[in-house]
Amino acid sequence: xxxxxxxxxxxxxxxxxxxxGRPFADGEHFYTLLFREGNGYRREDLSAxxxxxxxxxxxxxxxxxxxxxxxxxxxxxxxxxxxxxxLLRRLLGEQTQPNACYVLAVMxxxxxxxxxxxxxxxxxxxxxxxxxxxxxxxxxxxxxxxRLDELESLQNEVAHLLKxxxxx
Numbered sequence: 001x002x003x004x005x006x007x008x009x010x011x012x013x014x015x016x017x018x019x020x021g022r023p024f025a026d027g028e029h030f031y032t033l034l035f036r037e038g039n040g041y042r043r044e045d046l047s048a049x050x051x052x053x054x055x056x057x058x059x060x061x062x063x064x065x066x067x068x069x070x071x072x073x074x075x076x077x078x079x080x081x082x083x084x085x086x087l088l089r090r091l092l093g094e095q096t097q098p099n100a101c102y103v104l105a106v107m108x109x110x111x112x113x114x115x116x117x118x119x120x121x122x123x124x125x126x127x128x129x130x131x132x133x134x135x136x137x138x139x140x141x142x143x144x145x146x147r148l149d150e151l152e153s154l155q156n157e158v159a160h161l162l163k164x165x166x167x168x
Contacts, residue, residue, distance in 0.1 A: 011041075011043040011137070011138055012135065012136065012137055013032070013045060013068070013131075013135065013136025013137065014043075014044075014045040015068075015070075015071070016045075017030070017045065017046055017047040017049075017050050018044040018045055018046055018050070019044075019046055019047070019050035019053075019054070020047060020049065020050055022047060024045075024047065024068035025068065026068065026069065026070055027067055027068065027069070028047070028048075028067060028068045029048055029065055029066070029067050029068075030045055030046060030047050030048065030051075030065070030066065030067070030068055031045070031046045031048070031051045031063055031064070031065050031066075032044070032045050032046075032063060032064055032066060032131075032136075032138075033045075033046065033060040033062075033063040034060055034061045034062045034063065034129075034138075035060050035061055036061045041061065043138065044060075061120070062117075062118050062120055062129060064117045064118065064131075066117075066131065066136070068136075069134060069136075071135065072134060072135075083162075084104050084107055084108055084111075084158075084162065085104075085108060085113060085132075087100075087104060087158075087161060087162060088101060088104040088105060088108065088139065091104070092139065092140075092141070097157075097161075098142045098144065099144065099154045099157060100154070100157055100158050100161055101141050101142065102128075102141055102142065102143070102144045102146070102154070103151075103154045103155060103157070103158045104158060105128065105130055105139060105141045107158070108130075109130065112133060113132065113133060113134075114130040114131070114132055114133065114139065115130065115131050115133050116128055116129070116130050117129045117130065117131050117138075119143060125142060125143070126142075126143040126145065127140050127141065127142055127143055128140070128141045128142075128143045
């Protein structure tokens, strides 16, 4: 179960700097900051200028530097078929099947759709922070710290889920 799914819905990358309001340019480097706020997290995307002038006494939970890519036009809706990314989004939202979430995240990382940004320790256990390479969406996935001998059964579980989603 994803311990943070209710606390941290997937947040989209901003198109403008949170401090200056200036739109990001294609390819521009900027900083993403995650702050603990109440029972959840808040995301801020800052331009390099805003990063340089921020109050360094206010420390984020996590941060990283990335580059901006404008959002791609929305693809046509697939009819009745759920792919690995959609299944991961759904399972993270439902807080079910943490094993499947972990394997799906690794699969999407291998396909270069997700990029692991950080690994963080939380009071509910370690988590992996992924960023979607095109949309900039952030995924927080429980780190199961699996052994190689545990992967095959999990891969079979995910393959079964994907087949069931495709036939639904």
